[in-house]
Amino acid sequence: MARLSEENVRLAKEVIARYPRARSAMIPLLHLAQEQDGYVTNEAMAHIGDLVGATSAEVYGTASFYEMFKFEPVGKYLINICGTMSCALMGAEDLMHHAEHRLGVKLGGTTDDGLFTLERAECQAACTEAPCLQVNYRYRFRVTAADFDALVDDLKAGNLTDEVPAHGIVARVRQQIPVDRGVGAVPPEDVTEAPTWMAEKAAL
Amino acid sequence: MTTTESTPAVVVDPDAVNLTINGRAVVARKGELIIAAADRNGDYIPRFCYHPRMSSVGMCRQCLVEVEGPRGPMMVVSCMTSVSEGQVVRTETDQVKRAQEGMIELLLANHPLDCPVCDKGGECPLQDQAFSHGPGESRFIEEKRHYEKPIAISDLVLLDRERCILCDRCTRFADEVAGDALIHFTSRGNNTQVQTFPDEPFSSYFSGNTVQICPVGALTARPYRFKARPWDLEKTESTCTTCAVGCRITLESSRDELLRYQGVDSDPVNHGWLCDKGRFNFESLKSDARLTNPLVRDGASLVETSWSSALSTAASLITSALRAGNPSRVAVLGGARGTNEDAHAWAKLVDALGIDSVDAQMGDGLPSAVLTYPQATIDDAAHASTVILLSPDLKEELPILYLRLRDASEKKRSRILEFASKGSGLTRYAWKSVPYLPGNQVAVVASTLSEPAVSAQMAKGSVVVVVGRSNLAESDEYNMAALDAVMAAHPGATVLPVLRRGNVRGALSVGLGRRDAVDILTDAANGEIDCLVLVGADPIADCPDSDLARRAFAAIPSIIAIDTFATASSAKATVLLPAAAFGEKDGTTTNLEGRVTRLARKVTVNGTSRPDWMVALELADILGHDLGAASVADVHADLVSSNPAFGPATRVALATHPDGVVLAAPATGATTSFAPPPAEKPGFAHRLVVGRKLYDNGRNVAESPSLARLAPGSALHMHPLDLERLGAPEGASVRVSGDRTSIVMNVVGDESVQRGTVWAAWAQSGANIGELIDATKWVNDVRVESLR
Numbered sequence: 008m009a010r011l012s013e014e015n016v017r018l019a020k021e022v023i024a025r026y027p028r029a030r031s032a033m034i035p036l037l038h039l040a041q042e043q044d045g046y047v048t049n050e051a052m053a054h055i056g057d058l059v060g061a062t063s064a065e066v067y068g069t070a071s072f073y074e075m076f077k078f079e080p081v082g083k084y085l086i087n088i089c090g091t092m093s094c095a096l097m098g099a100e101d102l103m104h105h106a107e108h109r110l111g112v113k114l115g116g117t118t119d120d121g122l123f124t125l126e127r128a129e130c131q132a133a134c135t136e137a138p139c140l141q142v143n144y145r146y147r148f149r150v151t152a153a154d155f156d157a158l159v160d161d162l163k164a165g166n167l168t169d170e171v172p173a174h175g176i177v178a179r180v181r182q183q184i185p186v187d188r189g190v191g192a193v194p195p196e197d198v199t200e201a202p203t204w205m206a207e208k209a210a211l
Numbered sequence: 212m213t214t215t216e217s218t219p220a221v222v223v224d225p226d227a228v229n230l231t232i233n234g235r236a237v238v239a240r241k242g243e244l245i246i247a248a249a250d251r252n253g254d255y256i257p258r259f260c261y262h263p264r265m266s267s268v269g270m271c272r273q274c275l276v277e278v279e280g281p282r283g284p285m286m287v288v289s290c291m292t293s294v295s296e297g298q299v300v301r302t303e304t305d306q307v308k309r310a311q312e313g314m315i316e317l318l319l320a321n322h323p324l325d326c327p328v329c330d331k332g333g334e335c336p337l338q339d340q341a342f343s344h345g346p347g348e349s350r351f352i353e354e355k356r357h358y359e360k361p362i363a364i365s366d367l368v369l370l371d372r373e374r375c376i377l378c379d380r381c382t383r384f385a386d387e388v389a390g391d392a393l394i395h396f397t398s399r400g401n402n403t404q405v406q407t408f409p410d411e412p413f414s415s416y417f418s419g420n421t422v423q424i425c426p427v428g429a430l431t432a433r434p435y436r437f438k439a440r441p442w443d444l445e446k447t448e449s450t451c452t453t454c455a456v457g458c459r460i461t462l463e464s465s466r467d468e469l470l471r472y473q474g475v476d477s478d479p480v481n482h483g484w485l486c487d488k489g490r491f492n493f494e495s496l497k498s499d500a501r502l503t504n505p506l507v508r509d510g511a512s513l514v515e516t517s518w519s520s521a522l523s524t525a526a527s528l529i530t531s532a533l534r535a536g537n538p539s540r541v542a543v544l545g546g547a548r549g550t551n552e553d554a555h556a557w558a559k560l561v562d563a564l565g566i567d568s569v570d571a572q573m574g575d576g577l578p579s580a581v582l583t584y585p586q587a588t589i590d591d592a593a594h595a596s597t598v599i600l601l602s603p604d605l606k607e608e609l610p611i612l613y614l615r616l617r618d619a620s621e622k623k624r625s626r627i628l629e630f631a632s633k634g635s636g637l638t639r640y641a642w643k644s645v646p647y648l649p650g651n652q653v654a655v656v657a658s659t660l661s662e663p664a665v666s667a668q669m670a671k672g673s674v675v676v677v678v679g680r681s682n683l684a685e686s687d688e689y690n691m692a693a694l695d696a697v698m699a700a701h702p703g704a705t706v707l708p709v710l711r712r713g714n715v716r717g718a719l720s721v722g723l724g725r726r727d728a729v730d731i732l733t734d735a736a737n738g739e740i741d742c743l744v745l746v747g748a749d750p751i752a753d754c755p756d757s758d759l760a761r762r763a764f765a766a767i768p769s770i771i772a773i774d775t776f777a778t779a780s781s782a783k784a785t786v787l788l789p790a791a792a793f794g795e796k797d798g799t800t801t802n803l804e805g806r807v808t809r810l811a812r813k814v815t816v817n818g819t820s821r822p823d824w825m826v827a828l829e830l831a832d833i834l835g836h837d838l839g840a841a842s843v844a845d846v847h848a849d850l851v852s853s854n855p856a857f858g859p860a861t862r863v864a865l866a867t868h869p870d871g872v873v874l875a876a877p878a879t880g881a882t883t884s885f886a887p888p889p890a891e892k893p894g895f896a897h898r899l900v901v902g903r904k905l906y907d908n909g910r911n912v913a914e915s916p917s918l919a920r921l922a923p924g925s926a927l928h929m930h931p932l933d934l935e936r937l938g939a940p941e942g943a944s945v946r947v948s949g950d951r952t953s954i955v956m957n958v959v960g961d962e963s964v965q966r967g968t969v970w971a972a973w974a975q976s977g978a979n980i981g982e983l984i985d986a987t988k989w990v991n992d993v994r995v996e997s998l999r
């Protein structure tokens with residue numbers, strides 16, 4: 008619960024190497040930190056700053072722009088119920104009330120067992136499947152109260168461990184880009200030629 | 212040709228751009244921003260985020276103007292749009308007005324409008340521009356955002372997030388100018404706010420600048436908070452003499468009390484910025500510890516007396532010392548903390564008395580011969596293609612010079628080649644930072660300069676050598692010999708001497724550097740000095756060899772001190788005269804590059820204090836010498852007419868050039884005569900490196916409550932691997948021993964310290980590292996033992 012682990016530092020260095028500027032790796036590294044601890048700790052932000060050559064304040068400034076980064080512990084399962092138009096019309100409000108009762112927490116709260124955090128989200132781009140929710144960013148469509156209860160029961164029982172990993176794990180399959188397969192991005196200051204599309208335009 | 216008249220050749224400036232602003236033709240420079248061109252043309256465009264010394268970010272959108280385009284007029288952000296040939300700009304049409312009023316309305320949507328209790332009220336760009344460019348009323352009825360008011364973001368600066376208009380000036384300054392990106396915008400949308408990292412304060416040496424440039428009252432500084440309203444302040448322009456950079460400032464006072472200094476934009480010097488030490492040490496001027504009346508020793512105590520009796524006592528001490536032998540039994544130390552006129556009056560007095568034991572430095576600087584090399588200005592250094600550092604840590608000693616050189620490196624104008632015994636503030640901006648063990652500087656410099664990559668770099672353009680005393684525990688001869696090594700390798704280089712005391716260059720230029728203070732103190736310790744005059748000098752605190760200073764003071768029968776405070780040295784005086792301080796006297800000062808600027812008196816002197824020049828004139832009078840001057844103006848006129856270097860610095864020249872006049876330096880192309888020996892280090896010892904931190908226990912920090920607590924205190928810094936080898940944990944007490952004595956210090960791991968060396972800061976509270984410095988040695992080695 009702190010700085011990045013040795014294994015994650017190795018991964019971090021691999022990610023950093025993909026970019027012409029180390030700072031560009033800041034967001035992937037924040038995901039790595041969130042995956043490690045379930046949220047982004049202060050120690051991890053300071054560590055990321057060291058790794059990419061930024062101050063802790065710069066890392067925090069960047070990270071806090073994004074709602075998906077959490078700076079305090081959240082439940083193992085983060086449930087986001089969509090509250091935007093289509094879902095609202097299809098009963099998102101009732102679903103939220105039900106969820107609050109079922110979990111025994113108010114919107115934004117975390118259950119005492121540390122398993123669930125309840126949040127509202129803006130449109131999740133699944134409007135045809137309203138009302139919808141995400142649990143650790145995995146979709147559930149046309150959710151009824153009974154579906155919600157079943158979901159909670161399944162998560163508690165560990166029936167969904169394969170499908171829904173703990174909060175912070177965005178993807179289980181880690182991107183592997185061998186150095187020779189990188190795009191070979193050139194630092195902006197070293198770019199000497201116009202981009203291809205401009206060259207093509209000039210040729211016309 | 213139909214005419215015989217010849218048309219004058221039209222000089223076409225390739226960088227000139229012709230445009231019209233509000234119907235008037237304007238010639239601008241290529242790449243210039245519309246807002247800057249309009250400023251020069253007298254058309255004011257309202258703005259909040261634009262700052263001419265920082266990059267444009269287009270954050271506030273207040274500077275919208277109309278530019279004629281192919282499809283009719285369009286709105287552009289004038290701080291982000293460059294001028295172009297034939298451009299037609301209008302800044303005052305109805306459309307522009309509507310846009311600007313709309314922006315003010317939006318900026319005020321969340322602004323608390325607590326002007327009556329806001330420090331900025333009365334000098335607030337938001338308040339002023341809401342009147343001049345605002346709609347007068349708002350359509351917003353929604354609740355404004357609320358935050359805890361105010362939060363401390365450092366020991367000095369407080370932030371009221373409700374007032375913040377998110378202009379990005381403070382955060383941009385911290386990142387771009389100071390290089391301390393410790394504040395940043397956090398969160399998003401309506402919740403966007405300036406914040407530090409949790410538990411990591413905005414502890415930048417330059418934090419006060421953010422308070423000055425914040426266009427609202429969101430940032431306030433503790434030393435000035437709630438002290439005055441802007442309309443109560445009277446302002447005079449002057450020069451900061453806290454260090455030798457000589458930043459331009461305004462002295463702002465109310466009811467005869469200095470309450471604030473603000474930076475003034477001087478293009479050759481400070482670009483409007485100040486360091487926090489210079490900005491906030493005005494607090495020390497009103498310290499209760501200031502001397503108010505002359506004191507004369509009566510046994511163990513000092514007793515108040517009148518000026519006339521104190522002066523005649525002082526004069527008789529000098530007379531009897533002179534009579535006891537010859538002028539060599541009298542010594543004068545100091546003069547670097549006052550004005551040029553103070554120093555000149557004292558130089559005239561010591562001339563009249565034939566005294567030769569005179570020094571303005573305390574054995575902690577460089578020989579004054581450094582001023583006879585071909586000289587460079589700060590601007591020369593900040594535009595040189597190669598800057599060679601043979602200097603102490605500029606961030607700690609001459610902060611604004613650090614900013615100028617950092618900028619030169621960041622903007623890719625200059626490459627910095629640093630030679631240092633310990634990593635400095637500029638190390639991370641250096642093209643190459645070459646470490647050396649104290650004693651080996653000359654060899655390391657010579658071999659580095661012969662590397663092909665280095666000589667190729669130096670051949671690219673101008674080379675400026677920044678030279679100062681890089682280590683108080685090492686002979687100054689090494690710095691001078693290293694300088695000679697550079698000059699030999701690159702004879703075209705120019706030199707920027709970085710001696711640090713406010714007016715040390717002025718004092719040396721008028722002749723207050725005749726013998727090295729260490730030699731004078733050695734004579735004194737041997738009983739060869741009967742009377743020592745201290746003109747704002749504190750050798751016990753400032754001479755690197757503390758033991759020598761102590762022995763000298765014990766052996767001198769009579770000491771006359773002129774000082775603002777009773778210091779370690781002046782408290783030992785037989786006669787102690789209260790001196791007028793900065794802000795209490797008129798005159799001129801000379802900065803490290805030899806730039807003479809005016810100093811202003813803003814408040815009445817403390818008690819019966821008198822300026823140093825006046826004391827010199829009065830003593831001369833009693834001693835039967837007529838120095839031919841009766842006022843500071845007389846002294847200045849005499850300086851200008853008698854000292855060719857000061858010839859250009861006439862009253863008129865200084866009045867018409869607020870940025871000052873650079874001394875005509877007599878460049879003699881000097882090189883030092885002799886090369887100090889390389890010094891071998893015994894294997895078991897650590898070589899001692901002693902430098903400075905910005906905040907120390909010098910009077911002007913120690914007597915400024917806001918700054919005093921920022922001094923780090925005494926500690927021994929060691930490379931983490933050496934620390935491991937020593938077997939002492941971080942923070943543990945260790946015994947540090949030299950040949951004479953040993954002291955106990957806390958040890959800290961510090962990667963900027965080289966292995967085999969230890970570093971300690973000068974003049975910190977706690978153990979005094981000066982106990983371990985022997986000024987007669989080339990270098991000083993110490994043994995470190997764990998006390999566990």
Ligand code: SF4
Pocket residue numbers: 374375376377378379380381382405421424425426427429430
């Ligand atoms: S605190 Fe002041 S300078 Fe900083 S962003 Fe806010 S308004 Fe601008």
Ligand code: SF4
Pocket residue numbers: 451452453454455456457458481484485486487488489490609610611612
């Ligand atoms: S850099 Fe020196 S001259 Fe400038 S504000 Fe700081 S102390 Fe004063």
Ligand code: FES
Pocket residue numbers: 089090091092093094095129130131132133134137139
């Ligand atoms: S409104 Fe809920 S997914 Fe679009």
Ligand code: FES
Pocket residue numbers: 257258259260261268269270271272273274275288289290291
């Ligand atoms: S001054 Fe131009 S956008 Fe702020």
